[in-house]
Amino acid sequence: MKANRIFSMLLIVALAGALLSGCAGHQAAAPAESAFKPFHDVVDMAFVEQHVTIPMAENVMLIDSRPYKPKYIEGHIPMAVSIPDSQFAKMTDKLPADKNALLIFYCGGLKCALSHKSAAKAEALGYKNVKVFAEGYPKWMSVKSHYPSVSAEWVKSQMDKGTDMVLVDSRPKRKQYDQGHIPSAISIPDMQFDEHKGQLPPDKNKLLVFYCGGLHCTLSHKSAAKAITMGYTNVKVFAEGYPAWVAYAGKPAATAKTTAVKAGQEEGSIDHDEFRRILAEAPESILLVDVRDAEEYKRGTLKSAINIPVDELEGKIKTLPSDKPVVFICGTGARSGESFYMVQDLRPELKNVYYLDGELTIGKDGSYTIKKPQ
Known part of the structure; x- marks a missing residue:
């Protein structure tokens, strides 16, 4: 009995030791999971707003520590430079030469460690004025007057x-x-x-x-x-x-230097022969807008024409292109002429705008005839 009692006590001690050892092992692994330590110098929104200027001051750099794609390109604090924390060691050349420059790091908010890590790395490189905007991009965008920059x-x-x-x-x-x-x-x-x-x-x-x-x-x-x-x-x-x-x-789009359309006798009108020539040879070179009602348009229009009824034109006038001539058509020249003058009033910068003055009859197959105005 005494031997059994001793054996039981030894077994309990062994089990306790194993449990303690396991706990110690678990605790030893914890630092790897929680290696992130908040940076020692955290600033607030007011501090960031004070230093975000356009252009930025030479001795100030705002740094986005989030991944370049997709985070930075789709929205970042204006004037921020992208130096992802994962690429920090490869991109130190983007940091200012002056080690006294103010560096403000940010990332995705209070749960994001990237800015804190990058700030510590910058300080280790000898930068003396390093801050972290811990609330980061979400806090910036929470202000109604703020907007993001995109790439x-x-x-x-x-x-x-x-x-x-x-x-x-x-x-x-x-x-x-x-x-x-x-x-x-x-x-x-x-x-x-x-x-x-x-x-x-x-x-x-x-x-x-x-x-x-x-x-x-x-x-x-x-x-x-x-x-x-x-x-x-x-x-x-x-x-x-x-x-x-x-x-x-690559090469930007230049404003098209469109060949001037031959005008008719009335202000803003297009010459009838010119109109026929364009439709026969290069209909895509103009935007042809049928300003009749939708039901009239459905009964027959010219093949390249789009429909914007004159009653709806004011609300859609901003959609008219500036890189090609716009020609309005209707059945008699009345509504097309009204459309021309509406553009003159509301978008005077559009210079290549015309209307067909005359009686226009359109067949269901897209054929048409034009008669001179009476």
Whole structure:
């Protein structure tokens, strides 16, 4: 009995030792799971807002520690530089030479360790003024007046997908936009924003992307702020702008230098023979707009014509292109003429706009006849 009692005690001691050893082993593994330590110098939104300027001061760098794709390209704090924490060692050449420069790291919010890790790495390199904006990008976007910046890759991908967005060039029209712009972009120079803001869509939830001449250009940021003040809720800025687009996507779209359409006798009208020639030889060179009612349009129209009833034209006038002539047609020249003058009032910058003045009869097969106005 005594031997059994001793054996039982030894067994209990052995089991206890094994449990303690297992616990110790588990505790030893814990640091690997919780190796992240918050950086010692954390700043708030007010501090970041104070230092985000356009352009940024030479001795200040805002650094996004999140992955470049998909996070940074689809939205980042304006003027932030992308140095993903996973690539930090390979990208230290992007850091300023001055070790006293202010470095502000951020990532995806309070649960994100990337900015803290990168900040510690920067400090280890000898940088003396390193901060972490721990609340990061989510906190930035929680402020109604704030907007994100996007990159050329994101803009191109949205264009390729056919995303319903309005791309706005905030640079001066004649000196810059007309010399080259991103395809599909409309021109609303920031200095004439109030004059041309009617080109913006009535839907305040529509995606608006503003751009101008690069990171030193303030125009797109000013226009974006104005759009937000107007109530638009989905506003972004392609801050790297036109130069980055050219570098990424190649040659920009220049405003087409369209051959002037031969005019008719009445102001804004197109010559009848010219009209026939264009439809026969190059119908794609113009935008032909049938402004009759939808029922009239369905009964027969010209093959290349689209239908925008004159009653709906004002709301859609911003969609008219600036890179090719626009020609309005109807049955008698009355509604097409009204459309021409509406464009003159609402989009005076469109110069290649005409209407067919005369009696136009269209067959179901797309054949047509034109008679001179009485």
